[in-house]
Amino acid sequence: MAEIKSTLDLVMERTRDLSLSEEEKAAQQKEAFEKRLQGLLQQYADQALNPKSFQQERDALESEYRIHDPGSIVQAVGERIDPSGDNRRWLDLLAALVPQVVSDLETLLTEHRNQGHAIEVEAMARSARMLSQQHAISGAAVLSNTEKDQQFRDQRDRLENRTRTRIKEMLHRAQNQEASSQ
Amino acid sequence: MELASGLHAFIWDTPNVNNCNSYLLRSAEKTILVDPGHAAYFDHVRRGLERIDLTPENIDLVICTHAHPDHMEAARLLTGRASPPLLALHAAEWALVQSMAPYLKATMGVALEDFEPDFFLDEGPLQVGDLALIVHHTPGHSPGGVTLYWPEHKALIVGDLVFNGGLGRTDLPGGDGNQLKQSIRRMSEMDAEWLLSGHGQVLSGAAAIKTNFQQVEQTWFNYI
Numbered sequence: 430m431a432e433i434k435s436t437l438d439l440v441m442e443r444t445r446d447l448s449l450s451e452e453e454k455a456a457q458q459k460e461a462f463e464k465r466l467q468g469l470l471q472q473y474a475d476q477a478l479n480p481k482s483f484q485q486e487r488d489a490l491e492s493e494y495r496i497h498d499p500g501s502i503v504q505a506v507g508e509r510i511d512p513s514g515d516n517r518r519w520l521d522l523l524a525a526l527v528p529q530v531v532s533d534l535e536t537l538l539t540e541h542r543n544q545g546h547a548i549e550v551e552a553m554a555r556s557a558r559m560l561s562q563q564h565a566i567s568g569a570a571v572l573s574n575t576e577k578d579q580q581f582r583d584q585r586d587r588l589e590n591r592t593r594t595r596i597k598e599m600l601h602r603a604q605n606q607e608a609s610s611q
Numbered sequence: 612m613e614l615a616s617g618l619h620a621f622i623w624d625t626p627n628v629n630n631c632n633s634y635l636l637r638s639a640e641k642t643i644l645v646d647p648g649h650a651a652y653f654d655h656v657r658r659g660l661e662r663i664d665l666t667p668e669n670i671d672l673v674i675c676t677h678a679h680p681d682h683m684e685a686a687r688l689l690t691g692r693a694s695p696p697l698l699a700l701h702a703a704e705w706a707l708v709q710s711m712a713p714y715l716k717a718t719m720g721v722a723l724e725d726f727e728p729d730f731f732l733d734e735g736p737l738q739v740g741d742l743a744l745i746v747h748h749t750p751g752h753s754p755g756g757v758t759l760y761w762p763e764h765k766a767l768i769v770g771d772l773v774f775n776g777g778l779g780r781t782d783l784p785g786g787d788g789n790q791l792k793q794s795i796r797r798m799s800e801m802d803a804e805w806l807l808s809g810h811g812q813v814l815s816g817a818a819a820i821k822t823n824f825q826q827v828e829q830t831w832f833n834y835i
Contacts, residue, residue: 560730564671564697565640569735570746572702574728 462494466505473522474509480525500604503527507600510534512541512592523600530603534596541592545585552581613663614805615764620813621659623648630655631682631809634768635663636761640740643672644696645759645768646809647685656685668692672739674732675700676770677753678708679783680719682809687725697729701748704755705731707785732757749798751791752779758798765804767820772798774808775823778831788835792828799824 434442449457469486472478478486491497503526510516516538524531556573560566575581612620619635630652634645642665647656660666667689673696675683689696705728708715715721737744737759745760752771756779759768771779773795781788799821806814806823814820 556730560697565740566672566697566730566738568737570733570737570744572731572733574702574705574730577727577729 458494459496462490462496463501463505465490465494466502470505470509474518476518480522483522484525499526499607500601503600503604504597507596510538510596512538512589512596513545527600527603527607529606530599533599537592537595537599541588544588548581548584548588549575552578552584555580614807614813614815615766618761618764618766618805619659619663620807621656622813623652623655623810628652629681631771632807632811632813633659634807635660635665636742636744637663638740638742641671641742642669643674643739643742644670645674646676646682646770647673647689649681650685650688653685653688668694670696672697672699674757674759675704676758676768676809677701677756678704678726679753679771680721682770683726684719684721687721690725698726699730699732700728701733701755701757702731703748703750703785704753704757707754711784747794747798749794750785751781751787751789751794753783754785754787756794758794760801760803765802765817766807767798767801767803767805768807769798769809771809773806773824773827774811775806775814776826777811778827778835779809781835791835792832795824795827799828 466487469478469483469490472486473480473483487502503523506519506522506526510519520531520534523534552575553573556575556578557567557571560571560573612622614620617637619637621633621635623630623632630648631646633648633656636643636645644656647653657667660669670689673686673689675686675698677683678700683700686698690698708726709723712723715723732746732748734748735746737746743762745762747758747760749756749758749769749772756770756772758770758772760766761768772791773779778795779791780786781791802817803820804815804817806820808814814823
């Protein structure tokens with residue numbers, strides 16, 4: 430008669446010969462570290478942390494996981510930037526992490542806003558023209574719904590992607606400079 | 612029912628089923644349908660149109676005084692056509708619809724893209740071909756509620772702002788009692804011969820309308 434085994438016995442038996450390689454362990458550590466880092470960034474976004482306490486928590490996290498990768502932290506902050514949104518908090522954090530990049534970033538975000546505004550104004554004019562010429566609809570009560578304009582949406586998406594790429598490049602460059610100066 | 616030349620009312624008078632009154636504004640050049648109502652009861656509007664030798668295909672523009680389903684849901688029956696009429700409502704109302712999108716999808720199977728307005732309405736004059744209207748933003752029942760004024764007939768199309776003997780409820784999302792009172796007071800100052808509400812009976816005559824506004828204020832304002 431076969432031996433009756435508990436679930437735990439079965440699991441132990443099946444995983445007995447399983448072990449992780451060093452690379453797998455490192456990848457697992459990195460993944461866990463990045464998840465915790467995102468948690469810290471969310472706490473910062475929710476104003477539960479300020480730039481100073483964020484850095485303290487980050488240092489503790491780096492010690493716990495024995496990972497020191499300032500580049501990935503800066504990029505993770507960069508990914509939180511919404512080019513069309515209010516980024517004051519993220520710029521404050523970047524000012525603590527890579528201060529030399531903040532002024533250029535602010536210029537880039539201002540450019541983005543100006544270009545975005547110009548695209549929107551152009552789309553509104555296009556919509557008003559279309560409503561007037563094709564439907565004889567006009568007047569101060571008419572406000573364009575630019576979301577109906579495919580050309581506007583495409584232009585806005587292209588601008589957004591371009592700005593995000595430039596933010597990434599800017600932070601990457603700043604991080605490299607920081608690393609080479611140490 | 613033709614109230615005045617080019618001004619038609621499709622009054623919903625089935626008391627045990629909720630649906631709104633719809634109004635048709637017609638000129639030599641353009642036809643505007645205000646508040647198409649619930650999709651399930653759109654035949655009510657269709658029959659009204661047939662009585663004046665029109666079909667939904669003849670509608671150039673659909674305006675929704677607000678985005679509650681009993682006023683707006685049937686708009687999707689019209690926007691899906693090959694040559695659909697344009698759809699307009701206030702931007703604040705559209706923002707409310709967007710915020711409720713998951714519920715609308717889950718409870719009514721309604722997709723947002725079926726209702727995307729072609730343009731938004733703001734306070735001010737609205738010219739549609741040879742039809743001249745004035746749009747008033749009248750929040751309270753809903754944040755982006757609008758009242759349409761047609762000066763040619765001194766007609767005030769108020770949606771669910773105020774009724775013959777009553778006023779709009781304020782307990783639905785985005786409702787606001789103070790805004791409702793303020794909006795009603797503003798509209799009570801209009802030079803109106805027709806008070807065309809989203810529910811209930813049409814009210815005609817400037818004196819009757821003034822009295823209605825006064826009675827609504829006296830009877831209900833202390834409770835909201």
